Amino acid sequence: MTDAPINPALAATFAPPVMAARRWLEGVTFPPERPLVNLSQAAPVDPPPAPLREAMGEAIGDPSAHIYGPVLGQPDLRAEIAARWSRAYGGEIEAAQVAVTSGCNQAFCAAIATLAQAGDNVIVPTPYYFNHAMWLHMMGIELRPLPCGDDLLPDPSRAAALMDDRTRAIVLVTPNNPTGKEYPDGVLDAFFELCQSGGLGLIVDETYRDFDSRSGAPHNLFACPDWQGTLIHLYSFSKVFRLTGHRIGALITGARRMAEVEKVLDTMTICPNQIGQRAALFGLQHLGDWVAGERAENLRRRKALEEVTDALEGWERLGSGAYFGYLRHPFDEPSDTLAQRLVLEQSLLILPGTMFVPEGDPFGGRTVRIAFANADADGLAEMGRRLAAL
Known part of the structure; x- marks a missing residue:
């Protein structure tokens, strides 16, 4: 056989x-x-901290927490993310531009699925987050490495030299996994301009944003004109609220791409975890201190x-x-x-x-x-x- x-x-x-x-x-x-x-x-x-666990326990008693929810996430959580991110970054983000995902890894997978197909390439600084590399390999998409060198900062000019007619996106992770490096806003601005001029997607994974040592917004990309056509922002609630087992993340992008993201998420998981979403909302509203x-x-x-x-x-x-x-x-x-x-x-x-x-x-x-x-x-x-x- x-x-x-x-x-x-x-x-x-x-x-x-x-x-x-x-x-x-x-x-x-x-x-x-x-x-x-x-x-x-x-x-x-x-x-998770005791108040969050108590809130999750109460959510279990709600019958609506045990059925399918909206593919792109609960409206109240999407609205909360949009409002808080708008204030934090000094931009304007609408709830319709936010998707709640089953962890930040799924947000990355969905973003790539909307951008590239087998035979295309995506530029990724090295050292890279290995799950990003794994997904690109699985999809038959070439990972085009952008070595960072000893300062661990990606160079936009070197990225430009790697681009060709099959390049679809550049991926940045800040603060970085695995290096811990916090990318200066000037670096992000330069990559945004490069991607915008070249018609590429700029994926910015900010899973560890809450542990950035700097005060204030880590960048101003959401204040850039027409950010929606270029920027795809990824985030995770796993680390900040200790919700790793509940798989809640977020993706922010423009309306045109969000329609494609919804197809991916509906096919993968139908909806994100209902208890986890309620935990993320509670954390945003009550756990700032x-x-x-x-x-x-x-x-x-x-x-x-x-x-x-x-x-x-x-x-x-x-x-x-x-x-x-x-x-x-x-x-x-x-x-x-x-x-x-x-x-x-x-x-x-x-x-x-x-x-x-x-x-x-x-x-x-x-x-x-x-x-x-x-x-x-x-x-x-x-x-x-x-x-x-x-």
């Missing part, structure tokens, strides 16, 4: 990196004096990470911010084998830079990502001791 076929584009896509790293732990016994320190995944492990406290704690941990890594002999911190630190290691071995050695010799799990660049890119072999959001100052100090001991 012959097996049913497997989509070759899917088969050629690399395995989920976080799951691959978790398999490094299988069969490993960690000594009691040196338990595992896991700094591999950028997701909060604590539950709590979010400010979470941001302050995150910035303290960022400072602790910087102090620890700057004291490591031979290591170089290239970037830090949001949930991440991005380091160049001093060893004469690729980062993927180094990361596995850290598990065995130091009970420390971090992700190698090879997971964030195309295969064969030497920059990935010399770098690692540390996801520090779930580690306090003591935990980060312990990480430093183990890196030094290696």
Whole structure:
């Protein structure tokens, strides 16, 4: 008998990196004096705050929370996002320009589906967020890498040199995953002008916006004339309200593209999670002070990470911010084998830079990502001791 076929584009896509790293732990016994320190995944492990859990519990009692809702999300949540984002960015966003999605990953998938088809290409700065790369590979869309170099900032002029008649979009993530880099508004402005003049989409993923160290709006793109035809903004409620398991994100774009987004979302999930949407709305309306406290704690941990890594002999911190630190290691071995050695010799799990660049890119072999959001100052100090001991 012959097996049913497997989509070759899917088969050629690399395995989920976080799951691959978790398999490094299988069969490993960690000594009691040196338990595992896991700094591999950028997701909060604590539950949502008590007031939010109580609100979610009340929502469970509402019969309407258990049936299909609108494909593009609940109107009250869409309106709240539009109003708050308009104030935050100094622009004008309408509720009809907002879609609620099943997590920010789905928002990205929907955005790409409206922009490109197999054979097209999308420009993505490297190091990249690996799920973005995976979706492009699955769709048969060429990921055209834009290396950032040691300053970890994408260069619009280098992006322009990569564009051709099959280029459909440029993707930016700020604050960045995996590097933590916060892109200056001038960089975003230049990319917006490039995309607008070239008829491309500019996807700006701001999953970690709430942990940006800067005050005020991170950019003014929503105040640009005709932003609706170029900008596609992505956001996640997973990190800010600890709702990772409830899969709530958002996508903001113009009306013409939103009609196509609705087709994608209806086909994928029909509607976003009803309880999660109510949680996101409650969080926006009632948890501002709590979010400010979470941001302050995150910035303290960022400072602790910087102090620890700057004291490591031979290591170089290239970037830090949001949930991440991005380091160049001093060893004469690729980062993927180094990361596995850290598990065995130091009970420390971090992700190698090879997971964030195309295969064969030497920059990935010399770098690692540390996801520090779930580690306090003591935990980060312990990480430093183990890196030094290696």
